[in-house]
Amino acid sequence: MKRFFxxxxxxxxxxxxxxxxxxxxVTFLIGSQVPIDGVIPGINWTNWIILIIGGFLVTSAANxxxxxxxxxxxxxMTRTKDRPMPAGHMTTGQGLVSGLVMxxxxxxxxxxxxxxxxxxxxFSIFLYAFAYTPMKRKxxxxxxxxxxxxxxxxxxxxxxxxxxxxxxAVILFLIQFVWQFPHFxxxxxxxxxxxxxxxxxxxxxxxxxxVSAFITFLSTLILIPVSLLPxxxxxxxxxxAGISLLAGLVFAWLGFKLLVKMDLDSAxxxxxxxxxxxxxxxxxxxxxxxxx
Numbered sequence: 001m002k003r004f005f006x007x008x009x010x011x012x013x014x015x016x017x018x019x020x021x022x023x024x025x026v027t028f029l030i031g032s033q034v035p036i037d038g039v040i041p042g043i044n045w046t047n048w049i050i051l052i053i054g055g056f057l058v059t060s061a062a063n064x065x066x067x068x069x070x071x072x073x074x075x076x077m078t079r080t081k082d083r084p085m086p087a088g089h090m091t092t093g094q095g096l097v098s099g100l101v102m103x104x105x106x107x108x109x110x111x112x113x114x115x116x117x118x119x120x121x122x123f124s125i126f127l128y129a130f131a132y133t134p135m136k137r138k139x140x141x142x143x144x145x146x147x148x149x150x151x152x153x154x155x156x157x158x159x160x161x162x163x164x165x166x167x168x169a170v171i172l173f174l175i176q177f178v179w180q181f182p183h184f185x186x187x188x189x190x191x192x193x194x195x196x197x198x199x200x201x202x203x204x205x206x207x208x209x210x211v212s213a214f215i216t217f218l219s220t221l222i223l224i225p226v227s228l229l230p231x232x233x234x235x236x237x238x239x240x241a242g243i244s245l246l247a248g249l250v251f252a253w254l255g256f257k258l259l260v261k262m263d264l265d266s267a268x269x270x271x272x273x274x275x276x277x278x279x280x281x282x283x284x285x286x287x288x289x290x291x292x
Contacts, residue, residue, distance in 0.1 A: 007084035011067065011095065012060035012102075019279075020059045024157030025052050026282045027172050031161030033289040034168060034235075041161070050109050051117075051160045055153065057106025058121045062149070064099030065129035068092050073137075073198035079191065110160065117160040124149040124156070137199045140206060143184045150184075151177035154282070171229045178226045179278050181219035182255060185212065186270035189258070213262050216270065217255035224248035227281060236288050243284045247277050 028051050032043040067074065067085055071092055074080035084090035103125055111118025128149040135142035154172040159165060188195065188202035189212070195202060204215040227244035230236025254273050258266040 003089070007087075007089050010083045011064060011085075011090070011098065013063045017056060017059045017063065019275075020153045021052055021055045022279060023176065023282060024055045024153040024160070026279075026286050027154040027157035028161045030168075030172070030282075030286050030289050031158040034162050034166075036162065044161075047113055047160065050113060051157060054106045054109030054113075054121070055156065057102040058110065058125060059106075059153075061099045061103030061106060062125045062128045064095055064102065065125070066133050068095045068099065069129065069133050070198075071095075073200075076197040077194045078197075079194055110156070113160045114163050116164065117156055120152055120156045120159065124152045136202060138201070140201055140204055143181065143188075143202055143204075146184065147177050147180035150180045167233060168230075168235055171233065174229065175223075175227055175281065176278065178219065178223045179274065182216055182223065182251065182270060183274035183278075185216040185219070186258070186267050186274060189213075189216070189267035190264060190271055208262065210259070210262065213259040217252070217259045220248070220252040220255035220270075224252065230285055230288075236285055237291070239291070240281070240285045240288045244281055247280055251277055 025048065028048055029043060032041055034040070067083060070080075071085045074083050074086040080086065085092055085095050107118055107121050107125075110121045128146065132142055132146035132149065135145055151173050154176050155165065155169055158169045158172055162169070185203060188200075189208055192203060192208055203212040205211045224245065227248055228241055231238070231241040231244075251270070251273050254266070254270045258270055260266075
């Protein structure tokens with residue numbers, strides 16, 4: 001039983017899935033505070049739970065398909081060779097069936113909230129598993145492609161509550177979209193040696209060089225004005241502006257240190273900062289909505 005839970009956790013990439021579902025659940029709560037025809041709908045907690053379960057299943061399905069496609073490559077990398085399929089604990093057929101069952105059930109649940117949410121979830125699965133995944137060995141452009149499904153969770157969460165894509169939804173998407181780049185590239189810097197074993201080309205220049213470090217630093221700078229868009233467009237207050245600016249400056253400072261030092265320790269600091277940055281900004285934005 002212990003091995004089953006361990007294998008299942010690795011199969012669905014539990015930590016990544018948790019972050020995705022967290023992002024969607026927070027923006028659902030934000031969307032619940034936005035007036036529809038002048039009336040604030042309030043939080044439908046049943047729909048919130050459906051979103052969490054459906055989002056968990058859909059994200060897990062996308063990760064399953066990713067691992068089915070990359071099973072031979074996962075055998076080559078230290079960080080992935082103990083996943084259930086490359087380790088021989090599960091067949092690719094079992095992985096595919098697991099992905100299909102979770103994907104269909106998750107899409108059904110999200111589609112029950114509204115058709116837009118269901119369609120966005122299907123689009124996210126296909127883009128992640130069948131566009132981003134095969135591109136990882138061909139070009140660093142894969143990071144840009146992967147940033148789209150990576151930024152869809154806040155859009156899905158918001159639309160699940162609000163029912164349509166509006167200006168707020170687009171800005172929530174943009175914040176997470178831009179955040180993806182320093183997040184992806186810092187991970188790619190740390191894991192570059194392991195990634196090379198599978199032929200993955202994810203750093204901007206495919207190498208740990210000055211240009212890759214500069215582009216990573218630049219992406220942290222771009223995130224600062226993007227994160228201030230909620231305040232600029234009037235649906236965020238001073239709290240989100242202050243936290244976004246402070247967190248963005250810390251993020252950019254760590255990115256600058258990577259540019260100067262170009263070492264693994266600096267890249268790890270950028271990576272760990274990215275883990276804290278996004279949930280912090282989203283939670284403070286939610287607090288801003290509730291405090292109004």
